[in-house]
Amino acid sequence: MNTVNRADNEAIDPYAEERLKRTYFYPRAAALNIRDAWFVWNGYKFADCYYDAEYEYFCVRNSCATYDICPMQKYIVSGADAETMLNRMVTRDISKLNLNRVTYLCWCTDAGRMVDDGTIFKLGADKFMLTCGSPSLAWLRKSAFGFENLSIVDMSDKIAALAFQGPTTCEVLKQMGLDGIDTLKPFNIMHFPFGDSGAGSDDKPLMVSRTGFTGDLGYELWIKPELALQLWDALYATGENYGIQPFGEVATNMARLEAGFIMPGMEFNEALKTIHFQHDHSPFELGLSWLLDFKKPHFNGRLALLKERDAGPEYTLVKLDIEGNKPAEESHLYSDKGCNHEIGYVTSAMWSPVVKANIALAMVKTKALKGDIWAEIYYGKELRHNSKQVKCTLKQQPFWAPARRRATPPPAY
């Protein structure tokens, strides 16, 4: 992509093409990745954890922490037809979306199966930014077929983005001089002056949205690549007194599960990458029916989804509170303790250190939800394999939902 990526010996490195890309924050992130624990996301070298995954998770819940979201896909869709085109593609009615607002949504195939979920930022009257976990340019182009006044630009490699999550985040941003950040409501966007990029063309280069993937108070910071390291340094200088710490994939996965958020590859398969037609998922199955707006004009998958609405989904994603302390990873679910009648499977599970509960997300046959749910959990101890059958309780609310995540202004910590 650019100079940040280039290894000194690139010219003679026969493996250059195979090496992972580096994000704009890589120099700082690598210095703090004391465990050399790397993972990969969309071709980028990406931290699994930096020091200790549980410590990082606790920083998200107790102080503040940053998560490098440069590898996330970002598309600017603009032009007179942008709103109509996106509205035709996604399930929510974005004609209702106000300027400087963000909304969470999903988009489906004609068969009403989920392609991906993501967020849309309304950045101007005819200008939107769509973000999502997996590359979606081809689907956007396909969805744009027939629309004339439209431009779709893949900005994935051209915007530096950092999630900043945790109870002290608002205070840190305030101390950094982001005047008015405490008035920013959930899913709103504000722009701030930042750095020495010079006045003129772009006097407010820092975009902040009150969004995130942790279910806690938090923000996402968006900036041009040239200012990325300056942003990191400013954040860490101020954040030092507020417990700042980078967090990686492991901690993210813990936090999002407590918040009840779904993860591709865990809760759902992206429809375009699923071989077996019944192995992908519909928004109804994933508990995302609230993202479907049948009152708005036609959108992709509408007819199939209407049909499914009337019939009800075969499976439903639910939150489970499970007896005991053994995480129900990859457990099968049954309607009886004897484990004779299988009714579903666990998609993600963990012991929640903050809630002190054994939690899971699970796909359960909708018809079986009224009855008992038992999990058969396998676990090992010093090379001995054990299993136990434990009762599960359905939870309606997220496992972790502190009031501060919605409070405006948020508390100082």
Add this chain to the structure above:
Amino acid sequence: MGLDTTQRGRYWDNDTAMKTYDAIIIGAGHNGLTNAAYLAKAGLDVLVVEKNDYIGGASVSREMQEGWIYSSCSYVCSMMRQTIHRDLNLTRHGLVLVPYLGTVSYGDRGETLISYTSEEVNYNALRRHSPHDADAMFRLHTDLARYAQLIRKTLLRTPPDPTSFRPRDIKELLWLAKEFWALGEKELYEYIRFFTMSAADFLEDYFETDLIKAAMASAGIIGTALGVQSPGSAYILLHHVMGDVDGNIGAWGLARGGMGAISNSIAGALKELGGEVRTNAGVEQILVKNRKAVGVVLENGDELTAGIVVSNLDAKRTFTQCMDKNDLPEGIYEKAKNFKIRGSSGKVNIALSAMPKFTGVPDNRYVDRGGHNFVGSLETMERAYDCWKHGRWSDDPFIEAVIPSAWDPTVAPPGKHWMSNFVQYCPSKLADGPWTPEKRDQFGQTVIDKIERYSPGFKDLIVHMEIRTPHEIEAEIGLTEGNIFQGELTIDQLLFNRPFPGYAQYRMPIKNMYMCGSSTHPGGGVSSACGANAAREILMDLKRGNTVPEDDCYDE
């Protein structure tokens, strides 16, 4: 027994036209609150009376200097029963327990031993002192985990009475015997040895480096009037490593907002269950009529009546200060008087204007988030104990320090810190006469002089100090002699011997009277286990359904 079980909730005593509670619990420490919460959960009308104008007892957060919130007494937590946290939904009531990172131990000659979070890194750190000891550390942790496993299983169970022939006691004794027997003959002998030997002797079998021995032995003396060379200190060591945080055995956690967050969250659960807490309500005496407890007289003269009375005070205080000697059956007063509850520690809480720097510790942003143990050497720790024996505070004391503000943003202003210093030894009675404010301040000076040796410039950072000798701890919290465990954790006062042989099942020699504090099994530490165990026994007597959950073990 006592209460008419057909009655639910509030009722009024016709004779006095005064409200009678189902249960009055004396002392709003974490065990008293836990006990009350489980009784309230069973539908009982409960009142907790507390002498101070704040709740929490020794599990308390107090703002002694504006902007700084001290955990004035207890300061870390690893024994809090996870099952109670979960069952009472303490997270919803504001409790977040965060495990803390490594600890630095300081030797007399300025050498440091840093214990890191990562096992591999820790191994490398130990190797720098001794490759032999680095290997042996694995064996020590394995052995301790095995010993702790057995004790841990007993925490949320009522000890059996070995002299009783009741089926329940026999069943529980058999269970205990089975668990012990499962260790195998060799381990059984080891185990018995373990209960009677000193921490220093125990560690001798593992390590050659004095600093490593001293660092590990320090857990064997905390809260106890024993030295590292005293028989019995090995068990105390185990008591300090048997806890866990989220299944990580031996890990320690800090409560966000200070230890008061634990008491406050239990009080929140209690209030939601309909229970009542009254502060500024010290108990003058437990009322006994016809050999039955019937209520309490408060210090202000108010008489409160109740179906049962539960004391969360220590055993000595309960029987020698809150009861009329004539109300007690023969022998109890003497047992209480002789209950071993010697004060041995002090606490110095310090507000700091910045994070102190310690000699020999890298500027590692994670290391200062743990503890600092000023152990010196086994010799230094033993000499510190000698001072105590002679009625003086140690001139070169053992200090276990933690800087909670390094990770908790709620307990000090940004960039500022507070340091909790647990200091041993400090006697409750001085050889040269009673404690005075001047002597208290001299004790504090001794502590900061020692820290200054390891952290030049430390004193310049001090904004405020709260110095607590056993005298202050007893006066404020009501712990006799300032003993943090409500009675020492030696084998003569453990399990079915706690607090006294024959009275280990939370029922006291007076009918309708119970105990629920750390003077009972399983002893000191912020565990909520004593309070919960007592509630289970009370509910059994009242023929109410049990509301106390079973323990949540990771050992299976």
